[in-house]
Each structure stands twice: as structure tokens, then as C-alpha cells.
Amino acid sequence: MRLVVDLNRCQGYAQCAFLAPDVFTMHGDEALMYDPLADDAQRENVRKAADACPVKAITLDYEDLGAADGKAGASRVG
Amino acid sequence: MSVDGYLETFRREGRIVVVGASLAGLRAAEALRAEGFQGTLTMVGDEPHDPYDRPPLSKQVLLGKVPADHTLLARRRPIDAQWRLGAAATGLDLAARRVQLADGDAIDYDRLLITTGVRARPWPHELEADLDGVCVLRTRDDAVRLHHRLTAGPRRVLVIGAGFTGSEIASACRERGLPVTVAERGPAPLVGALGGVVGEVAAELQRAHGVDLRCGVQVTGLEGDSAGRVRKAHFSDGTAVEADVVVIALGATRNTEWLADSGLGAGPRGIACDAGCRAFDVRGIVTDDVFVAGDVARSPHPLFGYQFLSLEHWGNAVAQAETAAHNMVSGSADRRPHLWMPSFWSAQFGVNIKSVGVPPMGEQIMVTQGSLAEQRFTAAYGYQGRVIAAVTFDQAKWLDFYERQIEQAAPFPPEFTTVDRRTEGLQPVPAGFPDPSLPSHGPTITLSGHSPTDRRISFTPRRA
Known part of the structure; x- marks a missing residue:
């Protein structure tokens, strides 16, 4: 699953690093590093991380925004 | 005749071509569809890859x-576009509304968006630049090559240029345990973007992490061995260093050559456009069917004296693309200006560096919170008695406050008290930017043009 973090918005709250540590890691006290192509097994963790971000800096691909059926596709025009 | 009727027809069955398939081009295409554009959308990109994100590369x-x-x-969102990847645009015919591609094809448009961005400035000496081991870092393919070189375990890496990219590359090398020399023509790293006071902190950071940092020197030549591999660099102070990877990090060049004979107001500084992202032609007349966004654009900003700003910033590419897309499919009364607050970040040597505003406009700097020596601080830049920019080292949470200060043209030195104010933050000091007339690769913001007056303005950006 693809994701992108707006690091202008990110203030290093590190909620994502707690909720999806295989995808998001803190580098030093404040800088965030992440894998923009997370393993599909991380889908739920990444969704939780995106929901928990206090500054809403994490954008998931529209295909991953749908419900847990994971089949969101062309019919979803958000 | 109803022009509005034309707009409705255009939105339904018009042809939009986006030249430049990176961050700005992709976000513009998404915004065009979100705004209800139903016509034909063609994405032209010189690289073979789908749009990718560049900040992670370094x-x-x-x-x-x-x-x-x-x-x-x-x-x-889905954009239902026709993709022409790996096909660089080579020419533009404004009268015929046609984009020429390198593969011989031509694409007609009703409205054009140019998001061709910038490329890494190459080493000026071509024979030396061709030596095996001399690299740049801008594209994904560049990153693959450089990563491969670093993995091979070079004896030493030389980074030429200590702007953000060069500094991040040096940081990655040290983290990988590789010996690295950084050569910078200016007096300190990041000096063009953040000035000498902050540049000194960046220099300390590099040295503390084991970088062999050499400021105030130029690389006068690169030397290869008999097999054509780079092995040595010579400096203007007479010294030399042996390195088998040399990374050229001398800033960026705008991708405007393909527009040279088009009649568009395009040149080495980018493509001039109005606040609504419409490109100027060489006569200084604004076009109504050619729009610009991202790193290649230069647009006037009311908050910074209506100077034309060229911003090589990720957030600017996104915001300007959204504004350009909106304006491309809107009537003139519904258009909106691009009033983005310049913002950027850089992660290097374990420190998160962030900034808002236009630091190079700053005459003075004041450390309002924290301490330079601790490499954790917030500093405000002042220009003619107002706050014009701010920078943080590992204190990003304060930046929103300073963004409001800049928008409100708040007085400088700041009249408020702050937590964690130290004695070093009691007085402003000169910000220490180099003479802008001297050549430099550093700043990520280029100022040009001038203001008719310097007036205090109230600035309320539109939030999407």
C-alpha cells in the first residue's frame, strides 16, 4: 500500500511510530522516516496511524481508503 | 458570444496537457478531476517512471x-489520464497550442500546465563529470546509482556543495560509516538558505558527526585514473583529497530549455507567472491557456513585497498545482491566488530542520527559544522591522505560531516573551546571508523582481 507524509505538517508526535513501527520510525528526536510502500500486511496498522496523526499529515492512496474489504477501486471517487 | 459557454464546453470535452509528471503534475491532474474536468487529460513526463516522491531519495x-x-x-483519486512517460517535451507552439515530444509526436491542447521542475546542476567540466564515480542526486535512477556506489564501500565520498541535498547525502554517508569530505564554497553549510548564524550550527553538526568539512574552498579539478575512475579532487586552497565517489550537489537548473523559442517568458530562473499561475509570454502579457506550477514557476507573493519567488519546496509544488488546476477550469471571477507560505524541512545528522517564510530576506536573526549550542532552537528572521521567517532545529511544534507572525507582519524583534529564552536570544544579530549578487547554489528560495512599495499587509491564506 502506498502512502505519503506531508513533513511540513508533521511535528514529530510519533503516534505513527507507535502504531505502525514497521513502517514509521523516528530518526533522532523529531525527524520521521517511513516506507512509502508499506507491506499490505501493515494495512490496518497504517490506517490506525493515519487516523491517530494529530496533524493529519499521512495520506493513504485512495485505493486503500475504503473499508476493510480492501477492494476499494475505480468505483471510489473521493 | 458567451465565454462562459466556452468554459462549460471546455470542462466537458476540452483537452488539457500536463508537461511534467512528478509531484506537481500528479497533484494538478487529481485536482482537475476533483474540480469536475471531464475532458481529455494527457500526462507527459521525461522519466519512464510513474510519479514518485523525491524527498526520501536523499x-x-x-x-x-x-x-x-x-x-x-x-x-x-483516479485521474483517467493518457500517459506519455519517457517522452520529454521538446517544443511548444503557442499559436497552434501544440506540444512537441522527443519521439516525434505532437499533442494538441486547449489548456496547458507546465510542471517540468528542475534537474541537478551538473559538474561544469564535462570530461571530469564523465569520470566513473561522479554522481548527482535528483531522480530515482540517480538514487539507485548512488546507493549502489555507497554499498560498494568506497574509501571516501566527496560531496561538493553543502546545501540541503549535499548535507543530507553527507549525513547518510556518515550514518553508513563511510568517510566523507564536504567541500563548500561559502563560509558554512546551508548558508544560502538559512544564513551564517544558523550555518555555523550546521557546520558544528557536520563536524560532530565526523564529516571532514571544508568551507570557503572551491574544487578546482577532479582527477581520474587510467581506467577513467575518479580518484582525487583538488581544492582552491592547494589541498587535495582522494575519493572514489564524488557527489555533485550544486543545486538545480530549471527545465525550461524546451521553451526557448516558444515566446513564453521562460529562462534560467524559471517561468514567470501571475498569482493565478498563468504564464507570462516574452512581451509581459499574461497567457490564458498556459499555466505553471511547482519548482519551475516564479510567481509574485504579496506577503514578500510582491517579489517573484521560485520555491523548490515540496509543499509549494502541491499547493501551486492545486491552485493552477482550479484556475484552469474556472472563470476569471472564481480564480484564486497562490498565496502559499514557504515551508520546508530537512532531516540530517539526526536533527529535524524546518523553516517557514523567506529566511534569505532576513537582515537579522534572533534565537527566541532554545540554544544554538544545543542544536535545538527556534530563531526568527527580521526584515525592516517585521518577522519575515523562522527556522527550528528539533522544535517544529513552534513553527505554526511563527507562521501566524509572518502572516500578520508582526514586529521584529518580537515583543512577546517565550519559554526557554536564553541570554543569546535577548538581542537580534545580523543573519549573515552572503551577498546575493555572488554566485551561489545554496538557497532554496530565489528572490527576484522588486516591490513598488513596502507596505504592511494583512494576509489570510485560503485553506483548502
Whole structure:
């Protein structure tokens, strides 16, 4: 699953690093590093991380925004 | 005749071509569809890859934590576009409304968006630039090559240029345990973007992490061995260093050559456009069918004296693309200006550096919170008695406050008290920017043009 973090918005709250540590890691006290192509097994963790971000800096691909059926596709025009 | 009728027809069955398929081009295409554009959308890109994100290339990717092909950009929505990837645009016929491609094809448009961005400035000496081991870092393919070089375990890496990219590359090298020399023509790293006071902190940071930092020197020549591999660099102070990887980090060049004979107001500084992202032609007349966004654009900003700003900033590419897309499919009364607050970040040597506003306009700087020596601080820049920019080292949470200060043209030195104010923050000092007339690769903001007056303005950006 693809994701992108707006690091202008990110203030290093590190909620994502707690909720999806295989995808998001803190580098030093404040800088965030992440894998923009997370393993599909991380889908739920990444969704939780995106929901928990206090500054809403994490954008998931529209295909991953749908419900847990994971089949969101062309019919979803958000 | 109803022009509005034309707009409705255009929105329904018009042809939009986006030249430049990176961050700005992709976000513009998504915004065009979100705004209800139903016509034909063609995306032209010189690279063979789908749109990808560049900031990770000098960080996660160089560190080997994330493969370069993991950087494809997350999509906000489907865009139903025709993709012409790997086909660079080579010419523009404004009268015929036609884009010429390198493969011989031509594409007609009703409205055109140019988001061709910038490329890494190459080493000026061509024979030396061709030596095996001499690299740049801008594209995904560049990152793959450089990562490969670093993994091979070079004896020493030389980074030429200590702007943000050069500094991040040096940081990655040190984290990988590689010996690295950084050569910078200016007096300190990041001096063009953040000035000498902050540049000194960046220099300390580099030295503390084991970088062989050499400021105030130029590289006068690169030397190869008999097999054509780079092995040595010579400096203007008479010294030399042996290195088998040399990374040229001398800033960027705007991709405007393909517009040279088009009649568009395009040149080495980018493409001039109005606040609504409409390109100027060489006569200084604004076009109504050619729009510009991202790193290649230069547009006037009311908050900074209506100077034309060229911003090589990720957030600017996104915001300007959204504004350009909106304006491309809107009538003149519904258009909106691009009034983005310049903002950027850089992660290097374990420190998160962030900034808002236009630091190079700053005459003075004042450390309002924290301490330079601790490499954790917030500093405000002042210009003619107002706050014009701010920078933080590992204190990003304060930046929103300073953004409001800049928008409100708040007085400088700041009249408020702050937590964690130290004695060094009691008085402003000169910000220490180099003479802008001297050549430099550093700043990520280029100022040009001038203001008719310097007036205090009230600035309320539109929030999407």
C-alpha cells in the first residue's frame, strides 16, 4: 500500500511510530522516516496511524481508503 | 458570444496537457478531476517512471532502509489520464497550442500546465563529470546509482556543495560509516538558505558527526585514473583529497530549455507567472491557456513585497498545482491566488530542520527559544522591522505560531516573551546571508523582481 507524509505538517508526535513501527520510525528526536510502500500486511496498522496523526499529515492512496474489504477501486471517487 | 459557454464546453470535452509528471503534475491532474474536468487529460513526463516522491531519495533510500522503487506517490483519486512517460517535451507552439515530444509526436491542447521542475546542476567540466564515480542526486535512477556506489564501500565520498541535498547525502554517508569530505564554497553549510548564524550550527553538526568539512574552498579539478575512475579532487586552497565517489550537489537548473523559442517568458530562473499561475509570454502579457506550477514557476507573493519567488519546496509544488488546476477550469471571477507560505524541512545528522517564510530576506536573526549550542532552537528572521521567517532545529511544534507572525507582519524583534529564552536570544544579530549578487547554489528560495512599495499587509491564506 502506498502512502505519503506531508513533513511540513508533521511535528514529530510519533503516534505513527507507535502504531505502525514497521513502517514509521523516528530518526533522532523529531525527524520521521517511513516506507512509502508499506507491506499490505501493515494495512490496518497504517490506517490506525493515519487516523491517530494529530496533524493529519499521512495520506493513504485512495485505493486503500475504503473499508476493510480492501477492494476499494475505480468505483471510489473521493 | 458567451465565454462562459466556452468554459462549460471546455470542462466537458476540452483537452488539457500536463508537461511534467512528478509531484506537481500528479497533484494538478487529481485536482482537475476533483474540480469536475471531464475532458481529455494527457500526462507527459521525461522519466519512464510513474510519479514518485523525491524527498526520501536523499534520506531513507540512501540509507538503504527503503528501496528506491518504493517511492511511487500515493494517489488521491483516479485521474483517467493518457500517459506519455519517457517522452520529454521538446517544443511548444503557442499559436497552434501544440506540444512537441522527443519521439516525434505532437499533442494538441486547449489548456496547458507546465510542471517540468528542475534537474541537478551538473559538474561544469564535462570530461571530469564523465569520470566513473561522479554522481548527482535528483531522480530515482540517480538514487539507485548512488546507493549502489555507497554499498560498494568506497574509501571516501566527496560531496561538493553543502546545501540541503549535499548535507543530507553527507549525513547518510556518515550514518553508513563511510568517510566523507564536504567541500563548500561559502563560509558554512546551508548558508544560502538559512544564513551564517544558523550555518555555523550546521557546520558544528557536520563536524560532530565526523564529516571532514571544508568551507570557503572551491574544487578546482577532479582527477581520474587510467581506467577513467575518479580518484582525487583538488581544492582552491592547494589541498587535495582522494575519493572514489564524488557527489555533485550544486543545486538545480530549471527545465525550461524546451521553451526557448516558444515566446513564453521562460529562462534560467524559471517561468514567470501571475498569482493565478498563468504564464507570462516574452512581451509581459499574461497567457490564458498556459499555466505553471511547482519548482519551475516564479510567481509574485504579496506577503514578500510582491517579489517573484521560485520555491523548490515540496509543499509549494502541491499547493501551486492545486491552485493552477482550479484556475484552469474556472472563470476569471472564481480564480484564486497562490498565496502559499514557504515551508520546508530537512532531516540530517539526526536533527529535524524546518523553516517557514523567506529566511534569505532576513537582515537579522534572533534565537527566541532554545540554544544554538544545543542544536535545538527556534530563531526568527527580521526584515525592516517585521518577522519575515523562522527556522527550528528539533522544535517544529513552534513553527505554526511563527507562521501566524509572518502572516500578520508582526514586529521584529518580537515583543512577546517565550519559554526557554536564553541570554543569546535577548538581542537580534545580523543573519549573515552572503551577498546575493555572488554566485551561489545554496538557497532554496530565489528572490527576484522588486516591490513598488513596502507596505504592511494583512494576509489570510485560503485553506483548502
